[in-house]
Amino acid sequence: MASQGPEMTSPVCLIENTASGLQMNQEALEILSRIEQPVVVVAIVGLYRTGKSYLMNKLAGQKSGFSLGSTIQSHTKGIWVWCVPHPVKADHTLVLLDTEGLGDVEKGDTKNDCWIFALAILLGSSFVYNSRGTIDNQALENLQYVTELTDLIKVKSQADNEEEDDIHYVRFFPNFVWAVRDFTLELKIEGKDVTQDEYLENALSLRKGTGKKVSDYNLPRQCIRNFFPTRKCFVFVPPTAPEKMKNMEFLPETELCPTFVQATREFYHYVFQQSDVKKLKGGHKVTGRMLGSLATTYVETIRSGAVPCLENAVIAMAQIENESAAREGLTAYQEGMKQSLNFPETQEELSQKHAHWEKQALEIFMKRSFKDENHEHQNNLAEEIMRHYVSIVEMNETSSIQICRKLLEDESAFMVQKLQAGVYASVGGYEIYCEDRNVVVEKFRATPRKGVKAEEVLDQFLTEKKAEAESILQADKKLTENEKQIAGEKERVALAEQQIKAEEERRLQIERLYQDEKQSHEENLRQLKLKMEEEMEKNRIEADEALNSKLKEQEELLKRGFEQQSRMMQDEINDLKKDAKRNIWTDVIVPVATEGLRTFADFLRGRRSK
Incomplete structure (x- = not known):
């Protein structure tokens, strides 16, 4: 069962804003590292002193937690995190990220605001922009950071051009929610009632024309429309009288404006129901542990002076996760085999247990791994499993040899005593010797669970007794020379038959081991096929969602008469359609099929040559 991680009673700082720049807080990373569940990440940004923390506390189901403050100074510095059980999605964790207020005059560094804004987008699966008053041109100008996103975030490590990058932002950016606080106007446009979402879309409408004024007006609106796959708006009337605002977190709902209370409920119900799990490029779900690793990668990139790149972050994350997935799978195989083994085993028993635990190990690996380029980690896991299986096969053989030798030693002890007492040196001693030896062989064969080396050890035993039997035969005066020759020939035939056995x-055994190799290969391919089908479906869904978003945007442009922009968007739509239809199988199966399981094949060839 996935670990939920510690129950957090209050938020902690995740990314500290220090004099030397942004840096990770180890306490928060430790908390995230223990969360193996998928996470729904809601990040909120906005101008300072606009009530962001109040909304986040409501999402956490608490009155207090994130600092609300009661002065004109910004209280939240850096990015704070609060992890709570998701109230709607079972076995998921809701991660709330509250950011320091944008535009704080005390900071004096606008670049700092840009990075806080960018990190909220990079880490969130839902991005809440919190503003006050109305969505007018001033409000959109305050959202200037959205126009710089292509400079702050890269999708690909080596993009051919900016336009190609722009196509893909909508695939990987979070849902956009605009929360308008202290809204006092009527929701009407040209005298007609409109919904909150219609109010937002109208505010994001583009102006026709050319020139710097029109371009400046359209730029932030166009960026929001281009980058965010879904857009939602909530308007909140003032919650209470101005003189009560400083104690707002202590006020019961009965002292708050009913319209405000209702809007707050609609907001967090929407977030709980519609905010999706945080996903990486390719649709892979992010856990708390992975979120901490992502945040670390992005902050280290920013500190180095570089631009955070989604593709590079996914590659770095994939390397970490795939290595861990392979270790976890191998550990499961090793522990499973260790607990189920009872040496000596028959080769059939050993093969069945190997197949069972290898299947379990691969399932564990496939569940956690992603973007395993050239299937390097899967092949490494397969080889490590086979190496371990080879060692188990050898231990099983050693156990069988030891048990068989001990059994023959114990069963033939009375023959040693008779030999020392001269029983076999008497007349007719050879017949007595043969009868006793047959008794030993029969008892040995009748004893169960001797393992895979029974006939080989018996062959060695009889070979070792060959000289002894020949000596007793030649000394037996009861037998004629002809009878001795016949008896000697029978001895040679019996030994040859035992060697054949x-x-x-x-x-x-070798044949069964070759079957094991074949079955291992087939199981690797079977699970890889399932994994690739799953990833193809994720890629299809990802591309379809981006395509639908672009088609919707194109329809809106046509409706408002922006035919030129609509035609320009058609190229992006065509590229997304190609992505949705792309077949990835040619890059998948061949490397694994031709790679094989080298370790075991070499082992088998070595054994056959002996």
Whole structure:
């Protein structure tokens, strides 16, 4: 069962804003590292002193937690995190990110605001922009950071051009929610009642024309329309009288404006129901542990002076996760085999247990791994499993040899005593010797659970007794020379037959081991096929969502008469359609199929040559 991580009673700082720049807080990373559940990440940004923290506390189901403050100074510095059980999605964790207020005059560094804004987008699956008053041109100018996103965030490590990058932002950016606080106007446009969402879309409408004024007016609106796959708006009337605002977190709902209370409920119901799990490029769900690693990667990139890149972050994350997934799968195989083994085993028993635990190990690996380029980590896991299986096969053989030798030693002890007492040196001693030896062989064969080396050890035992039997035969005066020759020939035939049985035992074991290799290969391909089908479906959904968003935007442009912009968007739509139809199988199966399981094949070839 996935770990939910510690129950957080209050938020902690995740990304500190220090004099030397942004840096990660280890306490928060430790908390995130223990969360193995998928996370729904809601990040909020906005001008300072606009009530962001109040909304986040409501999402956490608490009256207090994130600092509301009661002065004109910004209280939240950096980015703070609060992880709580998701109230709607079982086995998911809701991660709330509250950011320091934008535009704080005390900071004096607008670049700092840009990075806080960019990190909220990079880490969130829902992005809430909190503003006050109305969505007018001033409000959109305050949202200037959105126009700089292509300078702050890269989708690909080596993009051919900006336009190609722009196509893909909508695939990987979070949902956009605009929360308008202290809204006092009527929701009407040209005298007609409109919804909150219609109010937002009208505010994001583009102006026709050319020139700097029109371009400046359209730029932030166009960026929001281009970058964010879905847009939602909530308007909140003032919650209470101005003199009560400083104690707002302590006020019961009965002292708040009913319209404000209702809007707040609609807001967090929407967030709970519609905010999706945080996903990486390719649709892979992010856990708390992965979120902490992502945040670390982005902050380290920013501190280095570079621009955070979604593709690079996914590659770095994939390397970490795939290595861990392979270790976790191998550990499951090793522990499972260790607990289920009972040496000595038959090769059939050993093969069945190997197949079962290898299947479990691969399922664990496939569940956690992603973007395993050239299937490097899957092949490494397959080889490590086979190496371990080879060692188990050898231990099983050693156990079988030891048990069989001990059994023959114990069963033949009375023959040693008779030999020392001279029983076999008497007349007719050879017949007595043969009868006793047959008793030993029969008891040995009748004893169960001797393992895979029974016939081989018996062959060695009888070979070791060959000289002894020949000596007793030649000394037995009861037998004629002719009878001795016949008896000697029978001895040679019996030894040859035993050697054939030992060879057949080895042949059957090698054949079973080759079958194991074949089944391992087939199981790797089977699970890889399922993984690729799953990833293809995720890519299809990702592309379809981006395509639908662009088609909707194109329809809106046509409706408002922006035919030129609509035609320009058609190229983006065509590229997204190609992405949706792209077949990735040619890049998937061949490397694994031709790679094989080298370790075991080499082992088998070595054994056959002996």
